[in-house]
Every structure is written in structure tokens, then in C-alpha cells.
Amino acid sequence: MFKIKASQGSARAGTLKTSHGKLKTPFFMPVATKGAVKWVSNHELEETETDCIICNAYLFSIRPGLEIIKKAGSIHDFIGWKKGIFTDSGGFQTLSKQFLIEVSEDGVKFRNPFDKSERFLTPEKAIQIQNTLGSDVAMCLDDVPLHKSTASRAKESAERTTRWAERCKKAHKNKKQLLFGICQGALNEKLREKSAKEIDKLDFDGNALGGLCIGETVAERNKMVKISNSQFQENKPRYLMGVGSPKDILKCISLGVDIFDSCFPARIARHRTAMTSKGNINILNARFAKDFEPLDKECDCFTCQNHSKAFIRHLVKTKEENGQRLLSIHNIAFVQALVKKARHAIEEQKFDKLVKKYS
């Protein structure tokens, strides 16, 4: 399934075989929670060289509901996307006060965000939903502790995550779908190590690093990434959930991560920020009013090939959402180009130089 083709230090370049083609690693997934990245069409996503997206299985099970997905065929058929799709189980939603009612050993009591009714999600149910959706990679249901939780809650959630992972593995029936485990352990080194070791032992198709990027410092996160990866087998893909800035992605590739997802590039675009090879810029800055250059001269994306900073600024300033839309397309393409560069750099043993450029 997963083959490492080249490595430099802990960084690796490889391929992950899925039902919708081989995905070259490292790769980055834009977040299409309900089946679409905000304002960006599938065609535009493909043009950013996005090969895989991540959708939220729990939300799909409520709307449109599994009956409709079954009638359509699969989540791919329903949303009209022919490439890779990961689905998140819903575990991450336990961090949201909007969603969570209560966690118990049996599962999670959720608030249905659409009609406010109660729903109960068990590890088995989370897997059944994903089996039915037919995503390429399903994720186990994990018990995610808040960033600043007590030691006993951190311990409970890490241990429960292992028990839930066992239940998920048992419940998984879709042979065309890969299943990834997720480790927890908050910021406690020993807990993190133990959790990663236990998840690794369950021999999933890949291992994910959960419960990070939720408020901890970069140093804390990096330490946890290092510890987790030290426990994960070499020959399994490693997926860090929630990282999306250029610097963070490169750092974590250097720590041995293969897969990333984040809404960060599109979210900062909606907040008028463009990523460039010289750092982030706020397009509303007055100096861009007469700047007829593209956001980034080296960028091949639709936005940079067709529009100037001055025009995008004009759109944003006059409240035309096409401005933020063009920024979203650019930022996603920018991250994809960077990850591709990282892949090539690892293959050519030049990855250390690339990391230096962005650190």
C-alpha cells in the first residue's frame, strides 16, 4: 500500500496506493468538510494540483445522509470528485462546544448541528458510516482531550482511544478502503509515546497524530510529533491532522510526517492573507493598490496567471467575495507547490536546503 521511494534524514517521499489512484507523499489535503472547499470548485482544486481532500463523515451521515450517498454510489460519485478522499470520523468535533454533549466509554453523544437533536456515535458506527461513504481512507474514532485538560482526562482519553481503535478495526468491513489509527496523549511525553506504540501495534494501514494543532506551542507540537513518529513503524504512512502553514509543513516533513490536512490556507485567504515565497501578505495593505504584479511571481496558479495584487485588493476592498476566492485558490496552490517541491527535494537529497529557505 505504502512505499517509501526516497528519504533524507527522517523525511520521506513515497506513494500511497488507494482505490482512486496512487497518491505521492508527502501530500496536503484541503478540507472539504461538507464536500466542497468554500467557494472553490473541484475543477479549480484539481488545477491547484490537489490529489486528495478530506471530508467529514459524521456530518455527511446527517446531511445528505447515508441513504442518498448509497443511491449516488459513493461519496466520490455524490460530490463529483474522482481523486482521493479521506474521511474524518467525527472525533475532532468533540473539541467543539457546538457539537459535543458528552463522551463515555461507549461513544460520543453529539448535537446534530442542523436540527439540534442528539446523536450517539460509537466507534463501530463511525466505521460503518465511513464504510458506506466509500472514502479511500477512513479514520478511527478517537477521544480527543481539550488542549488544557487535566492529567487524568489526558490519560483517560489516550487509553480510551486505544480501546476504541480496537473496536474500529474489528468493525471495519470495506476492503477497498484503508483504515488509519490515531494516537492521542495530549502533551504528556509518556502518554504520547504509549499511545503511539499501542496504535502502531494494532497494525493499521497508516498512523495519524491526533489532538495536536489545538492551541499548544510549535515546540510542544514538534516534540509530540517526534515522540509519536519514533513509535510508528517506518513503513506505514504518518498523518499529522491540522497542519497547513508552509513552515509547519516543512518542519513536520523533516520529522517524518507524510500527510497533512488543514483549512488554514483557505481560512487565511478569507481573512485577506496571501502566502508568498517572501512570507504572508495582507492584500488590503495600501502598498498593493498600484501593484500590478501577481501575488507571487513564481506561482503557476490561476490567480497568479491572470490577476494582479491591485485587482484582488480592489475586489476585497469593494466587498466582492471573488477577491477572497482568488486568494483561496492561490493559497491552496501555493501549499501544493511547496509540498511538491519538498517531495522532489527529498528525492534529490536537497530537502535540508528547502527547509532552511522557509525557516
Next chain:
Amino acid sequence: MFKIKASQGSARAGTLKTSHGKLKTPFFMPVATKGAVKWVSNHELEETETDCIICNAYLFSIRPGLEIIKKAGSIHDFIGWKKGIFTDSGGFQTLSKQFLIEVSEDGVKFRNPFDKSERFLTPEKAIQIQNTLGSDVAMCLDDVPLHKSTASRAKESAERTTRWAERCKKAHKNKKQLLFGICQGALNEKLREKSAKEIDKLDFDGNALGGLCIGETVAERNKMVKISNSQFQENKPRYLMGVGSPKDILKCISLGVDIFDSCFPARIARHRTAMTSKGNINILNARFAKDFEPLDKECDCFTCQNHSKAFIRHLVKTKEENGQRLLSIHNIAFVQALVKKARHAIEEQKFDKLVKKYS
């Protein structure tokens, strides 16, 4: 400049030569007031077979301002659109309480919508702005009476529109740019006839029908279109401002109109309505929840080639604006396909059949 290649009854098919290529008539212009159709990129507009758009010169003169357009080169360079652009003078904004302060013989006192300051727009200034923007077709500044204005106001505005048209013609200095006159006259047959005759006499590159589609009945509008066109020379293009529904476009082509603009297709898309060959549909209707067919089986647009009604409904229902975005692309493409059909039907002397199909 304008050549009629075929006609059937009063309907005509021809070409209008502009600085950015020959435009086949009849044609329809989506409204890109500030340089963009809401949520739709230039590339997507081109894919809908849109050959010409209309922008608002008055708003462009405020934001980004003429200095910036001059630095960019032209409005085409600034917004990154290589095909035809009409600019409206700002006359239509006199109907808006948000904009208008006062009309006098000299010109219009406007409210700057961005900073609430006062601006004074004269016919000369309106033309200078458009000369600088470098649109393919500039429009005269007209004095537009409200739908239900008094007889004396209707008379005043029609007569003033002629005097302003003379001033516009005199002020127009951009030889690469065509200039169209606009007739007024409210719903008064004699006034309308007189205004159209006077505007026609000034020998513009084309004649527009103004002050319609602002609350009158379809029958009233059609009568005014007929009267105006009866006064306009055959060999000048005729532009009806503000019409955008399939039925209305076909009817007005049959009355001799060549050019249309309207925000209608994109606006009803934002209100969740799709145009189809079987009439309009509201995508939120429950019967589309399991409808995996495209919006219109005969449609070649991006939306219909890639997505089902069920998916678009899902996006709209879960408040993902990509739903309305996909509807906008479809509706504009639908109108463009219809206008193209009309053109071909006129060339093949089958236009009467097409009108019947949609009436």
C-alpha cells in the same frame, strides 16, 4: 461597425465590431459592476461562452479610481478580461436612494457609496471617465425617471436626456471606443417615440432603451420596446438595458433588440433558482434530494457536466456557497446557450419556432 447578417421578422443576427473583437449579436452581458460577477471567475465566465460583460464606470471612478486604471493600462488590463466590456455611465444609479442626492440640468449629485461623501457627475465627466477606462462601448449619461414618476418629471427627464446625449457626444474623445445613446420617456408612448427619434438623430454607434425593467408590466415594457425600435435606424445595434430572463430575451429579440444585460441569472441563482429548458426550479425542493441528474440534461456547462441536482441541493442546504456558485455558472451558461440558439435560429429562419417553445 455593426452588420446585420440575417433577419426574420424584426429579429436580427449580426456582428458588432469592437476593439476587443467582433461580438456576434444578439448577445447577453452578465453584470460585473465592480469588475467581477459575484463568485464567478473570468475563466468560468468564458466557459459560459460570455463574450462581453458590463461594468459600472461611475463606481470604477471611485474605486479603484482612474489613476490606478491608467497605471494598469485599461479596465481590461486591470480586471484581466480580454473580451468585450461595456461600461454604464452611472445613470441607472439615479434610481437608487443609496446613491442619488439630486439631479439638475448640469448633472447628478451622487453619494459616494464607500465613504458617503458627495460627488458630482456631469455628462462630460461620465464620458471622460469611460474614455479613460477604455471600455469597448461607453454609454451616455441619461436622466432616468422612477417607474411611477409624474408626467412632468417624465417629460423633463426625456428632454434632458437628449440634451445630455448631445453633451456626451461632444465630450467623447476615445476613438477606439464606441458610444451608445440611451432613450427615455417613461411609459408615455409619445414621449418615448420623441426621445428615441431624438437620440437616433444624434447618430451614435448604437442606441439603448433605458428606464425599462424597473417595475412596469411586461406588456408595458414590450410596447415601449416596439415604439423605441420603430424610431431607431435599422443599421444600428439596439441595446435593452436590464432584461435577463429567457422568455423576455426571446420576446425582445423578436422586437428587434440585439444586446441585453442583466444581473437576473446570477441573482436568482443566489436565491437558489436554476433555469432549465423545462422552466425554473428551486433547488431546495425536496424532490431533488435524490435526483442525481444534472440541472438540465441538454446543458454543456461546468455545473451540469460535473454535478447533480442532489449535490447542489446538499451544498445549498448546508449553507456552502459553492451551491449558489454552481447555480450562477449554470444560469449564465443557460442564457448564453439560449441567445446562441436564437442567433442560429434567425440565421436559419426558424426563430419563430424557438420563441413559441419558450412562450
